[in-house]
Amino acid sequence: MSPEPLVNTAKYSTPELLFFAAGGIAWALAYMGVLREIVRNKFVEIPATAVAVNIAWEFTWGIVYRTDLGTIFVWGYRLWFLLDVFIVWGLLRYGVRHLQTPKLREYFRLSVGFAILAFAGTIYLLVRQGYDTSTGLVSGYMATLLMSALYIPQFFRERDRTPYSPFVAWCKLLGNGLVIGFCVLVYPENRFLQTLCAVTLVLDVYYVWLFHTCRVPRAA
């Protein structure tokens, strides 16, 4: 058996790999932006459910399954996972700030733990059932769509929107946009995936527009 290449140019063309790599870097930057806000302001801007589904996806695709894009990408997924571990830590530590109710705080960590396990189990089985691509993008865009949808009501609900980062908003849009470019090139026949991509893109563009038009503190 031949060793796994650093980048799988036998299956994917260079432009395809560049699209994915650039998108992946943009996502890593978005995660770093989120971490910076966690450290600076003790604020986790990613909605809790989205954090749970993200870490579950990265665990499943970074540790349990292996992308066929090449070794560099395998480690890229793991880097996402590692960054997300810190985001989950931030969520468990400071995420209760989103819930201003002491009573609900008692159940917050338990709910996050349950959600991570539930998402990890479903993603693991979805892949095992053969419903995913060899790069994990069907489950990945299901998770991303959920995140993009949840960002909007959470942004509206927040009284103080100043900790939300424009850097993260743009990196998220750019990261998704570039990986969508990869999907269009590599999976043109997978209409379900294309639909997930299109809806995610619409939501991300709307969020960026919303961000720049409404980023003023809501009246208490």
Add this chain to the structure above:
Amino acid sequence: MPVATTDWFNTSQYPVPLLILFGVGCFGWVVAYVAIVKSALRNQFLEIPAGAVVANIAWEFVWGFLYPNELGRFFSWGYRVWFFFDLGIVYMLFRFGDRQMGLPELKAIFRPACVFGIVAWAVGIYFFVGEGYDTGYGAISGYILNTMMSALYLVIILRHGHLYDFSLVVAWSKMLGTALLTVFNFIVQPHNPYLLLLCLLTLALDLVYIGLFYWIRSGSAAALVSATREEAR
């Protein structure tokens, strides 16, 4: 792609007791829909979460009209009956569904967001089935929606908190309807652990919802609900 059958009941592939089990499970959902409509007319408040309504009507449209049902034509008509019931629920969603939203900013985008949601879900489910990801009677896409709905029900009852706007009949009939369909799936799809996990998650969330309902009704959760309501404002 689901295989079209000209039979009213596909007894060559599914034994009669199983088809009855499926039919009774579906009937549980009809009871839930009727109770939702009655409760909405009485209270001018739609208890079923908006995110679930838009996904449901899309699923029923796709599976009622665009794809054949492997279980038989009778069940396609059953899905269409659901769809027409759900049209009433969608009407109420547009009429006073925005009361589910606490913030004026969210109320302002509520109706366009619902239209976008219905279209996006319909296209997504249509291609999900077209890619061959679903079973011949829509169980996987159906349970993805069901899990989401059951999770959203927990959020909405905590946020809204006025128990008289929620129906115990809905809580029980949706749990029992889904549970019977879950049993059906365990018998018919034993080699699809993804679907079975979705079934179990939905059941767990439905049971938590019923427990929460009784907990709130007993008065033990009064502080939790009033505090959550304050937060949602």
